[in-house]
Amino acid sequence: MPQPIHLHRTEQGNAAAHPAHAGATVIPISAGSIKVACSNCNLRELCMPMGLNKEELDRIDAVVEIRRKVKKGDYLFNNGEKFSSLFAIRTGFFKTCITAEDGRDQVTGFQMAGEVMGLDGIVNDHHTCDAVALEDAEVCVMPFDRIEELSREIGSMQRHVHKIMSREIVRENGVMLLLGSMRAEERLAAFLLNLVQRLHARGFSQSELVLRMTREEIGSYLGLKLETVSRTFSKFAEEKIIEVKQRHVRIISSDALRDLVNRTECD
């Protein structure tokens, strides 16, 4: 499924040499100069196993075949595409979404630095969702057969891969709870708390965030219409729980948000 080509301003002088092909754009980064080894990456705690010896660390560096830049609006991979690699986000922000036969569309997640995408592709050797960059991004491409090879040889690597997959299953369980049993306000509160918590774990503010996605994308993720998302933002602002100015959100009372999510009344 082809997608529109978006052209955006680029920070790189040589970008013109890499025409922005839809989705398939692969921009190798000259080895040695820009490349950062996994063993030396500041995201290591997020995407690599801990407690490795020197030799193991060196081998893990070899998991990343290449780095790839993805411009805002471009696809990292899309539904139906042959699966071969997992992708660890170095910088940038993504959404993943699935499309039903009738064209209906569901955002299944938002991913940020240190998180892994592509797990859906393992079972049928083809991706079953689209991964779209919501801002200019850079990912580490990790060929899955290389990951499996290394997993067979290094126990902690194997356990790490299993944990990543299990974590995704648990995350999706949580989204099912949200979609299946929460009302609009609770959903949005849970969403904001989750986002800000993940951002905080990456060194950002505990109370301020910039949404990388539209109201419509938030709505799709939360099973709501964009108007409902907008209205709920306004309601929170009116109640002085948050301040909203377009995509800038400041959380005034995270306690109030938590109360909304864990409302002790019903059920």
Next chain:
Amino acid sequence: MPQPIHLHRTEQGNAAAHPAHAGATVIPISAGSIKVACSNCNLRELCMPMGLNKEELDRIDAVVEIRRKVKKGDYLFNNGEKFSSLFAIRTGFFKTCITAEDGRDQVTGFQMAGEVMGLDGIVNDHHTCDAVALEDAEVCVMPFDRIEELSREIGSMQRHVHKIMSREIVRENGVMLLLGSMRAEERLAAFLLNLVQRLHARGFSQSELVLRMTREEIGSYLGLKLETVSRTFSKFAEEKIIEVKQRHVRIISSDALRDLVNRTECD
């Protein structure tokens, strides 16, 4: 979390010797007599990798530490419990559900013979959901460290484990689409089609099924109230799409159900 003990008629004379303890009941099956090796199990295609040689098959048999019987209403494992094993269903029917802090409850899946449960426990070494038998059941207990060991040594086993986890991720993606963007009728239609398709793959009828769960459990899974589930069943029956008599459902027109799910109109 203790749960009520349900006593039901049993097909086995020796059942009285195994009082139905809540959840923790472990009933070893005398090796040799009843035990069926994985390599000889008629569910092999469902839960074991294909294309193994004799020696590998023998080793895989050793993955199953024990078999365990779970009576209807009992817990196979519950939220918070230490994780140590995955469980492959031999017979019976389960639901898995998560409980929010405020007591809200969400059924995250229904599992039948050949399907694997427990993947949620890997990431934090503790289960994050409950697994409840909806009918008397028997599962193969597969210690996860044994699975990992074998995965390191047999490539096809490793790939198989990865596929099982990826399949669960893809399944949950589908549930998110259902919960996030479908209306009641569409949800129930999708649910019935999915159930009957899985049952058919196990040799049951393509058009008739017996629901193992209550309207309330269906509702929880589909993000609907039990009354809505009941009404929707009645509506389908009125439209001669299905026949419903309590938990017995006969699908008269699976095309009509498919049309409901893939309604080509909106979005």
Next chain:
DNA sequence: CGACACCTTGAAGAGGTTCAAGAAATGTGG
């Protein structure tokens, strides 16, 4: 048989959607 869990159905009500219009921000091209 009697108790209990489960299911069905009706009527009223709430929460979210839909439709519509306009405002604000962003990007585009001259």
Next chain:
DNA sequence: CCACATTTCTTGAACCTCTTCAAGGTGTCG
């Protein structure tokens, strides 16, 4: 750099789907 087009966001009003509350029916199990 400004004017215009486009996308995104907000808000109101009517509507609809699903929920809630209530009552009665059906089935099951000890």
